Amino acid sequence: MKKAVVLLSGGLDSSTAAAQAIADGYDLNALSFRYGQRHGRELVAAKVIASQLGITQHFIVDVNLSQWGGSSLTDVQQPLPQDGTASGVIPSTYVPGRNTVFISLALSLAEAQEAEAIYLGINAVDYSGYPDCRPEYLDTFQKLASLSSKVGVEGKPIELKAPLVMDSKVDIVRRAVALNVPIPQTWSCYAGGDTPCGKCDSCRIRDQALIEAGYPQWASHP
Numbered sequence: 001m002k003k004a005v006v007l008l009s010g011g012l013d014s015s016t017a018a019a020q021a022i023a024d025g026y027d028l029n030a031l032s033f034r035y036g037q038r039h040g041r042e043l044v045a046a047k048v049i050a051s052q053l054g055i056t057q058h059f060i061v062d063v064n065l066s067q068w069g070g071s072s073l074t075d076v077q078q079p080l081p082q083d084g085t086a087s088g089v090i091p092s093t094y095v096p097g098r099n100t101v102f103i104s105l106a107l108s109l110a111e112a113q114e115a116e117a118i119y120l121g122i123n124a125v126d127y128s129g130y131p132d133c134r135p136e137y138l139d140t141f142q143k144l145a146s147l148s149s150k151v152g153v154e155g156k157p158i159e160l161k162a163p164l165v166m167d168s169k170v171d172i173v174r175r176a177v178a179l180n181v182p183i184p185q186t187w188s189c190y191a192g193g194d195t196p197c198g199k200c201d202s203c204r205i206r207d208q209a210l211i212e213a214g215y216p217q218w219a220s221h222p
Contacts, residue, residue: 001025001026003115003116004026004027004116004119004161005030005109005113005115005118006029006119006120007103007118007119007120008031008049008058009033010042010043010044010045010047010048011121011187012172012206015053015121015186016172016175016179017163018030018049018119020119021117021161022179028053028119029055029059029113030046030055030059032046032060032061033063034060035063035064035065035066035074036063036065038076038192039191041189041192045186049181049182049185053181059109063105065098073093074095079092080093080191080201082199082200082204083201084201090131091129094129094130094131098132099120099122100141107149111158116156117160118158120161122162122165123172124165135166138165142159173209183210183215188206189203189220190202198221207220
């Protein structure tokens with residue numbers, strides 16, 4: 001059976017990407033990171049999602065990006081944004097180099113496990129202005145992936161797949177439902193705690209999409 005790696009944060013997008021990979025016929029390895037984020041709640045969700053989707057190989061890697069700060073997701077002294085995103089402004093939740101680091105490690109895992117593809121939950125429509133969630137970023141990284149690996153040099157490069165990259169958040173919710181993603185078990189909130197805060201930008205974007213898609217019962221504040 002063909003293999004793939006999925007970057008699994010425990011959020012709605014990455015969980016949906018994982019389910020899509022399974023639907024596409026891949027045997028999955030999940031890869032999550034303890035990168036110095038404010039809380040570990042999303043990793044709890046990632047473990048639950050991996051189990052419920054039947055993913056038996058789940059790697060959790062420590063890469064402490066909080067050591068040098070630069071993001072409200074890794075620095076508890078910075079407030080979490082709650083006022084929405086502004087066009088042309090990269091929010092404080094952007095973690096410098098995060099996707100570049102994560103995809104690089106995913107390429108290492110994929111090559112070691114003889115996987116053909118890496119599934120990413122990045123999204124360029126309802127995203128927060130992050131530079132490493134754009135199609136042009138992904139296209140450029142694909143070229144690097146082809147040049148930087150043994151399998152790439154041998155003519156069988158690992159393919160970076162971002163099935164949600166041009167979906168709206170409502171589209172992602174509908175895809176997740178169709179793929180039987182356990183949406184209530186996913187975690188997208190920037191804050192920790194037992195329940196989502198419903199106030200941070202991530203919660204508000206997710207809640208709005210759930211309500212628009214017809215699933216208000218799964219929103220943190222219907």
